[in-house]
Amino acid sequence: MSALPYLAGVELGGTKMFVLRARGREIVERVSIATTTPAETLGAGAALLRRWHEDEPFAALGIGSFGPLRLDRTAADFGHMLPTPKPGWSGADIYGALAGVLPCPAAIDTDVNGAALAEVRWGAGAENDAPSDCLCYITIGTGLGAGFALHGRPLHGAMHPELGHILTRRAPGDAFPGACPFHGDCIEGLVAGPALAQRFGVPGQEIAADDPRWDHVAHDMAQMIGTTLLTTAARQVLIGGGVGMGRADLLDRVRARVVAQLAGYLPFVTDETIGAIVRRPALGDLAGPLGAVALAMDALADVDRG
Known part of the structure; x- marks a missing residue:
C-alpha cells in the first residue's frame, strides 16, 4: 500500500460533477455525475464518497464548485450557493452535503480558484x-x-x-x-x-x-x-x-x-x-479536478499546522 493517504475531491460544474480520489496529485479514480437538482446530484456524490471512505479512509476532502459561493467560515450560510442563474441551486448547501458525510478535514472554494491553484503549483x-x-x-x-x-x-x-x-x-x-x-x-x-x-x-x-x-x-x-x-x-x-x-x-x-x-x-x-x-x-481539462486535490491538500496542511 502507498504511504500517501487517499484524498477526496469534488469538482461541481453546471452540467456535470466529478467525484474523485487521489494519492498525492495522482488521480486514481474519477466518476462523472450529471448536475441535475441539488438533492439528486449532491446526494449521489455524498453516497460515493461515503462508500469509498468505508473502503479506505480519506485524509481530507477538497470541493471546487461553480458559484457564487459563501466562503466566509464565520457566516451562517458558509458553503452555500448564493443567487445563481442555475435553476434550483440558489441556497444549496454544497459544503454540508458533501463534507458532512466524511470525518476528515475539508475545504471548499470556487472551481476556478481551485484550478488556478493547481495551475500555479503543477501547471x-x-x-x-x-x-x-x-x-x-x-x-x-x-x-x-x-x-x-x-x-x-x-x-x-x-x-x-x-x-x-x-x-x-x-x-x-x-x-x-x-x-x-x-x-x-x-x-x-x-x-x-x-x-x-x-x-x-x-x-x-x-x-x-x-x-x-x-x-x-x-x-x-x-x-x-x-x-x-x-x-x-x-x-x-x-x-x-x-x-x-x-x-x-x-x-x-x-x-x-x-x-x-x-x-x-x-x-x-x-x-x-x-x-x-x-x-x-x-493541465488541460485536469486543472479543475486537480484543483479539488490541491484544496484537499491545503485542508490537511491547515490541520497539521494546528
Whole structure:
C-alpha cells in the first residue's frame, strides 16, 4: 500500500460533477455525475464518497464548485450557493452535503480558484524557475468564471472574484443585448456558451472560424483580459472551458486584440510575449479536478499546522 493517504475531491460544474480520489496529485479514480437538482446530484456524490471512505479512509476532502459561493467560515450560510442563474441551486448547501458525510478535514472554494491553484503549483505557473506569484484562470463554457492564485493561495475577500459579471466597452456596431439574466451584456452574457448560441442562432462550435461575427467575441474577451491584467497585475491569464479550449483560432484573435487594446501601456505585454501570457491551461481539462486535490491538500496542511 502507498504511504500517501487517499484524498477526496469534488469538482461541481453546471452540467456535470466529478467525484474523485487521489494519492498525492495522482488521480486514481474519477466518476462523472450529471448536475441535475441539488438533492439528486449532491446526494449521489455524498453516497460515493461515503462508500469509498468505508473502503479506505480519506485524509481530507477538497470541493471546487461553480458559484457564487459563501466562503466566509464565520457566516451562517458558509458553503452555500448564493443567487445563481442555475435553476434550483440558489441556497444549496454544497459544503454540508458533501463534507458532512466524511470525518476528515475539508475545504471548499470556487472551481476556478481551485484550478488556478493547481495551475500555479503543477501547471503553467510552475513551468519557469520561479513559480507565478499571480495567476488567473478563466473558464468559458456554460458560464464564465475566473479564479486567482495569489502567492500560492486562492484569492478571497468580501467574496471571491466574479469576473464574469464585469461590464466592458462594447465593440462598435455590436448590437447583441447579451444573455445574462442579471446584467444583460456583462462579459458572461456576451461570450459564454449560451450567449454565443443566442448571438449566432446556433451553438458556437457550428460557426466557421472565419465568420466575421467572431470579431465581436474576440473584442469582448480581449476587453476582459486587458482589464484583468491592468487591475490584478497577473503574470498569466489561462483560458479554459469548452469555449476557451475549443477554438485555438479564437485565442489567436484575442491575443492580437489584447495587445492592440492595451496600446503599449503595459510594457510586459507585447506581440512577442502575449502567447506566454494569454494561453491555455497547461493541465488541460485536469486543472479543475486537480484543483479539488490541491484544496484537499491545503485542508490537511491547515490541520497539521494546528
